[in-house]
Amino acid sequence: xxxxxxxxxxxKVFRTAPPTxxxxxxxxLIVLIAGLFAxxxxxxxxxxIVGAPGLTIGGHFLFGTDQIGRDILSRVxxxxxxxxxxxxxTTILAFSLGLVTGLLAAVLGRWADQLLSxxxxxxxxxxxxxxxxxxxxxxxxxxxxxxxxxxxxESTRVYRLTRAVGMNVGVLDFVEVAKLRGEGLWWIIRHExxxxxxxxxxxxxxxxxxxxxxFISALSFLGLGIQPPTADWGSMVRENATLIxxxxxxxxxxxxxxxxxxxxxxxxxxxxxxxxxxxxx
Amino acid sequence: MAQIAxxxxxxxxxxxxxxxxxxxxxxxxxxxxxxxxxxxVLGQSATPQNVAAFRHELGLDQPAYIRYFTWLGDIxxxxxxxxxxSQRPIDTLIAGRVYNTLFxxxxxxxxxVPTALTFGILAALYRNSVFDxxxxxxxxxxxxxxxxxxxxxxxFIFAVHLGWFPPIARITEHTSFMDRLEILFLPxxxxxxxxxxxxxxxxxAAIINLMASPYIEMARLKGLRRGRIxxxxxxxxxxxxxxxxxxxxxxxxxxxxxxxEVVFAYPGLGQLLVDSVSKRDMPVVQIxxxxxxxxxxxxxxxxxxxxxxxxPRLRHPK
Numbered sequence: 236x237x238x239x240x241x242x243x244x245x246x247k248v249f250r251t252a253p254p255t256x257x258x259x260x261x262x263x264l265i266v267l268i269a270g271l272f273a274x275x276x277x278x279x280x281x282x283x284i285v286g287a288p289g290l291t292i293g294g295h296f297l298f299g300t301d302q303i304g305r306d307i308l309s310r311v312x313x314x315x316x317x318x319x320x321x322x323x324x325t326t327i328l329a330f331s332l333g334l335v336t337g338l339l340a341a342v343l344g345r346w347a348d349q350l351l352s353x354x355x356x357x358x359x360x361x362x363x364x365x366x367x368x369x370x371x372x373x374x375x376x377x378x379x380x381x382x383x384x385x386x387x388x389e390s391t392r393v394y395r396l397t398r399a400v401g402m403n404v405g406v407l408d409f410v411e412v413a414k415l416r417g418e419g420l421w422w423i424i425r426h427e428x429x430x431x432x433x434x435x436x437x438x439x440x441x442x443x444x445x446x447x448x449x450f451i452s453a454l455s456f457l458g459l460g461i462q463p464p465t466a467d468w469g470s471m472v473r474e475n476a477t478l479i480x481x482x483x484x485x486x487x488x489x490x491x492x493x494x495x496x497x498x499x500x501x502x503x504x505x506x507x508x509x510x511x512x513x514x515x516x
Numbered sequence: 517m518a519q520i521a522x523x524x525x526x527x528x529x530x531x532x533x534x535x536x537x538x539x540x541x542x543x544x545x546x547x548x549x550x551x552x553x554x555x556x557v558l559g560q561s562a563t564p565q566n567v568a569a570f571r572h573e574l575g576l577d578q579p580a581y582i583r584y585f586t587w588l589g590d591i592x593x594x595x596x597x598x599x600x601x602s603q604r605p606i607d608t609l610i611a612g613r614v615y616n617t618l619f620x621x622x623x624x625x626x627x628x629v630p631t632a633l634t635f636g637i638l639a640a641l642y643r644n645s646v647f648d649x650x651x652x653x654x655x656x657x658x659x660x661x662x663x664x665x666x667x668x669x670x671x672f673i674f675a676v677h678l679g680w681f682p683p684i685a686r687i688t689e690h691t692s693f694m695d696r697l698e699i700l701f702l703p704x705x706x707x708x709x710x711x712x713x714x715x716x717x718x719x720x721a722a723i724i725n726l727m728a729s730p731y732i733e734m735a736r737l738k739g740l741r742r743g744r745i746x747x748x749x750x751x752x753x754x755x756x757x758x759x760x761x762x763x764x765x766x767x768x769x770x771x772x773x774x775x776x777e778v779v780f781a782y783p784g785l786g787q788l789l790v791d792s793v794s795k796r797d798m799p800v801v802q803i804x805x806x807x808x809x810x811x812x813x814x815x816x817x818x819x820x821x822x823x824x825x826x827x828p829r830l831r832h833p834k
Contacts, residue, residue: 490665497660
């Protein structure tokens with residue numbers, strides 16, 4: 236296809252996007268800009284004390300101040316950098332681990348598949364949160380530990396999907412032909428398998444990000460993840476929880492930010508799946 | 517019938533094996549604690565004799581497999597060991613808390629399951645209507661929100677501004693049943709909101725899936741009303757997936773309880789677990805994780821067996 240046609244097609248796809256998808260893309264773009272340019276966009280510093288503690292929404296400070304007088308808006312903007320950044324790195328780790336092991340299981344089969352699948356079965360037999368709490372007691376709570384634990388636990392879901400779609404593609408003729416030509420394992424994975432399973436995996440990446448993001452927020456909210464004074468949406472809810480009994484909606488702001496981003500990613504993934512599933516016509 | 521019995525037995529054996537492996541992992545967690553655990557608990561000033569005595573008391577001087585069976589045997593006999601942090605026996609620590617957590621989970625389930633089924637059936641009945649779309653968007657939003665958002669919104673509106681319910685679920689052994697229902701209303705509704713969406717969507721999907729089958733079309737051609745078709749013809753056949761998703765969500769409820777208990781400062785097992793993780797009180801964490809894991813695995817097992825039993829094709833073999 237010529238580039239100009241691709242451009243036209245892309246434009247058409249975007250023109251027909253439903254309002255939910257536009258909403259999602261807008262929110263994701265805003266979060267990206269806020270995260271990347273946090274020091275420029277934020278009116279105050281990440282840990283700067285700017286006024287009296289517990290000022291309400293809509294005064295001089297748009298979202299008020301927190302329990303020790305830091306600007307909530309600035310901290311939410313820096314949180315976009317910290318929380319979303321860490322969640323993104325964790326998702327990439329989880330995704331790579333699940334992708335590689337899933338493809339290995341699909342291509343090698345037999346004992347490699349059995350071994351990996353049984354390990355994944357065990358990891359999925361009890362809730363991830365319980366597993367994470369057990370391991371964090373062992374290792375102690377730190378950001379690195381949390382990222383690694385969540386990456387391993389969430390990679391099990393990626394593994395399942397990759398293995399399933401990989402197996403479907405792995406038995407097709409062109410893979411068989413490539414094997415007969417004597418191509419190596421990695422060549423087959425890169426040139427024959429990956430392009431054919433890219434679509435479900437792309438959608439999975441979006442969904443996985445949502446789960447990882449909620450998982451990190453939950454752990455930070457419980458005080459076992461990202462620690463203060465780092466601005467992070469989950470721990471901001473925890474820090475400001477007491478303000479709610481004074482009638483201030485402050486903890487709702489970071490909590491709503493978490494929900495808003497997750498819903499937006501979900502909307503975009505839904506639209507993407509709809510576009511690629513052939514349901515559209 | 518023999519076929520069903522065999523399938524059920526297989527699932528139960530698999531469930532037991534999973535329980536065994538999980539208990540092994542939870543037991544081994546203590547092995548991976550960095551450094552010498554006895555030394556860490558007793559502090560730097562402990563004499564080597566003290567450390568040796570403590571190691572002996574914990575049984576750390578025996579090989580791991582013997583300790584595993586002693587540990588498991590003690591738990592099965594009701595001896596849960598002692599907390600490292602407070603040195604109190606764990607069974608007195610958790611006794612009331614397990615009941616509190618189960619009470620909250622059951623309360624939430626009693627609200628969530630009927631509501632989710634009703635909404636799911638209504639959404640299937642009025643498919644592609646405004647009602648259906650609104651319910652779907654609400655469900656997607658609920659799934660995407662962290663538990664604490666729903667909790668704090670409810671607290672903000674119903675506890676702080678309207679003052680109908682207490683913002684904190686403080687409860688003692690002497691709190692009466694009716695008081696419990698009132699105090700726990702907001703936590704239960706929070707749990708309902710976060711678990712209902714999935715159950716509802718699955719109910720809707722299961723019923724819509726069946727609505728395309730020939731025998732439903734036959735019923736429609738006979739001139740039956742839509743409500744009757746759904747309740748009498750579609751619902752019984754949709755039971756298997758619905759039972760499954762209900763049980764899975766009840767299992768999820770057990771986990772969602774951890775965050776909700778922390779929000780409402782409710783003295784349940786989840787809050788104890790979180791506190792113990794930050795104190796690195798391994799014996800308490802092990803017992804709490806074991807209780808959550810066993811409940812979760814049993815509910816999943818129940819889901820499997822329920823969907824086998826409710827499958828009409830297996831109940832009436834040819």
